Amino acid sequence: MTSLTPRRRISGPTLRDVAALAGVSLKTASRVLNDGPNVSSATRQAVQDAMESLAYEPDPAARSLRAGHDRTVGVVVDSIGDIFFSELAATLESVLDAAGYSCLLASSNRQEGRERDIVRSLVRRRCAGVIVAPTTPASISAADLAGTPVVFVDRVGHVEGAASVVSDDPGMAFEATRHLLAHGHRRVALLSDSLDLPTTRGRQEGYRRALTEAGVEVAPELMRMECDDESSAMRQVRQVLDLADPATAIFSCSSRLSLGVVPALHQFGRTDVALVSFGDFTMADSVQPAVTVVDHSARRIAQTAAEALLAHLPPHDPAHGPTGVIEVPARLIPRGTGEIAAPPTRQQMSRA
Amino acid sequence: MTSLTPRRRISGPTLRDVAALAGVSLKTASRVLNDGPNVSSATRQAVQDAMESLAYEPDPAARSLRAGHDRTVGVVVDSIGDIFFSELAATLESVLDAAGYSCLLASSNRQEGRERDIVRSLVRRRCAGVIVAPTTPASISAADLAGTPVVFVDRVGHVEGAASVVSDDPGMAFEATRHLLAHGHRRVALLSDSLDLPTTRGRQEGYRRALTEAGVEVAPELMRMECDDESSAMRQVRQVLDLADPATAIFSCSSRLSLGVVPALHQFGRTDVALVSFGDFTMADSVQPAVTVVDHSARRIAQTAAEALLAHLPPHDPAHGPTGVIEVPARLIPRGTGEIAAPPTRQQMSRA
DNA sequence: CTCGGCGATGACACCGTTGTCAACGGATCG
DNA sequence: CGATCCGTTGACAACGGTGTCATCGCCGAG
Secondary structure: OOOOOOOOOOOOOOHHHHHHHHOOOHHHHHHHHOOOOOOOHHHHHHHHHHHHHHOOOOOHHHHHHHHOOOOEEEEEEOOOOOHHHHHHHHHHHHHHHHOOOEEEEEEOOOOHHHHHHHHHHHHHOOOOEEEEOOOOOOOOOHHHHOOOOEEEEOOOOOOOOOEEEEEOHHHHHHHHHHHHHHOOOOOEEEEOOOOOOHHHHHHHHHHHHHHHHOOOOOOHHHEEOOOOOHHHHHHHHHHHHOOOOOOOEEEEOOHHHHHHHHHHHHHHOOOOOEEEEEOOOOOOOOOOOOOEEEEOOHHHHHHHHHHHHHHOOOOOOHHHOOOEEEEEOOEEEOOOHHHOOOOOOHHHHHHO | OOOOOOOOOOOOOOHHHHHHHHOOOHHHHHHHHOOOOOOOHHHHHHHHHHHHHHOOOOOHHHHHHHHOOOOEEEEEEOOOOOHHHHHHHHHHHHHHHHOOOEEEEEEOOOOHHHHHHHHHHHHHOOOOEEEEOOOOOOOOOHHHHOOOOEEEEOOOOOOOOOEEEEEOHHHHHHHHHHHHHHOOOOOEEEEOOOOOOHHHHHHHHHHHHHHHHOOOOOOHHHEEOOOOOHHHHHHHHHHHHOOOOOOOEEEEOOHHHHHHHHHHHHHOOOOOOEEEEEOOOOOOOOOOOOOEEEEOOHHHHHHHHHHHHHHOOOOOOHHHOOOEEEEEOOEEEOOOHHHOOOOOOHHHHHHO
């Protein structure tokens, strides 16, 4: 019980060593390190040489302690295991890394309380900024952030001066539904999760609007909003196909659900049912027929969000960074299932 | 240009505030915070009350600077966007979080130099430990770590005193191949990537051994080791099926490749070809026929690795943590494609 | 020639915490 | 009864940087 913590020897040379070697004071070395003003070019060169020859690297902890911020960005998503968010995280990481920032990653598991705790802990860590997929628009408040720049992704978050990077959920859901209507469908089922997320609501809204504008009845029995995993999605698919007046097309509100819908259709041997999936997924262009999707690219959202955050970080002027809702263009990728024509209606059949 | 850095006000109460409120010295408060020895229970209680009432939270940066380590674990994987690694990361994060550690995540993109840079930067950050999927067994050296505990995942890393958590690649590849042989196949194709990773080599080795032990010729034209993405996998599938003496079964060395193989077989209408995939994937049990896989569970590897690392971290004795190669049991999950029988051979046909 | 101003530089305190060591008082021991 | 020991506590320095302010020349203006 003599030496409890055999203090690891970590640090290489310190700024003090650099200063000594260059024959200047600690503070001057610090000025060079931070591109401070008022350093003669001779001095600057001497210090830089010293840094070079010692292979000096600044200590992030010390810098963070004194300066009040460090080169780390906190990223909070629903779950890093989810395909959408892992792709998002991968892109965020690569963009931020290029700008010299590391990523501190955490999953909120869609729990609002946990989400707030994580953000607060990131702020205490003096992260330079945070990127959050908020559970609800108000799950994070300005007080939690204590001035730390934030950018919301995938869903809108309400914090003064913060940007939210989202795709146009209602608009693209509208497009997707209209695409199905354009192929003659009148019985279009909606599959969605039961969560009260803005994303979910927006997609349902787009669906409704498309039907209404086309003069098609919004049938309650076709709206299935209890699909919270793949197997329940499969069940709902069976039900809408077994109705007296069955669905001839399906609009699936998320790629997670589509992962249940596609196998279900294959299993039932119903490759004649049209389908558009909100969200691309791994085998979408490989199954037969290939699945038409709305690509609300995680990559593009991440790229935009990372750039928005960087604009709020030094050396930029935080006041001039983007603000409010930024809609990232999404696009419909026709691959097959979305272009399956509706079967002839009774009227058409009797007319023939 | 007056106030360049409008110093963010972050910290809540400090330990000094707690000490003052409790009427003790700073050091005593620190002792209570760290469960230090030799604190009377009355004092301890007073300090804890003070912490409670101030909602005190320790400052990670200061602690890290002074103590030489913090409650953060660095995680370095090939790519956080890869399904295998995102699942791995998700599990690591949840286990480590439960133990009070955060995750600093970075992708090496399979570049050895970058991998080493990332690890060194993590060490400079005073991470409590790191978890690495090493590009090569020697990509990380003890010198890079400077004493920071490390656990390797998915592939073996050679560092004195470090553990590597891997699945039994040769053994499970052997099992998978034997499984196909047991269903009468004699023309089993191998699809693998071209990388010289120990994982890849091990799986090829298991395949060869199974064939040899069964007295089946190891045919070069059936070994396809240039599959580095889904589309090249598709191409190779077509080629082995088009041989004069075609493959009747396929052993796919990774889930990424299977994501190309399955659509290819469906597209060619060849659902009579047997298939075992090393690595489970999202729609494996949903496509028709469902895909037989070797489940070298990312979850299980992550769980084991996280526990191994925790055993090397305080309050445990680093000397007693696990060491060397730890093999996580994998298992063959028969789902359909692996149990497709070989078509009758010419001999059998003529005999009939 | 003298003084104000400005560029360059350094001394020093400080960020919030933990390690070292010394001090103190009561209990035990010779 | 004095020496010793141990449990408890606190003063102080240190971790590695950055902010503040003072200092020192040097130059041009008055």
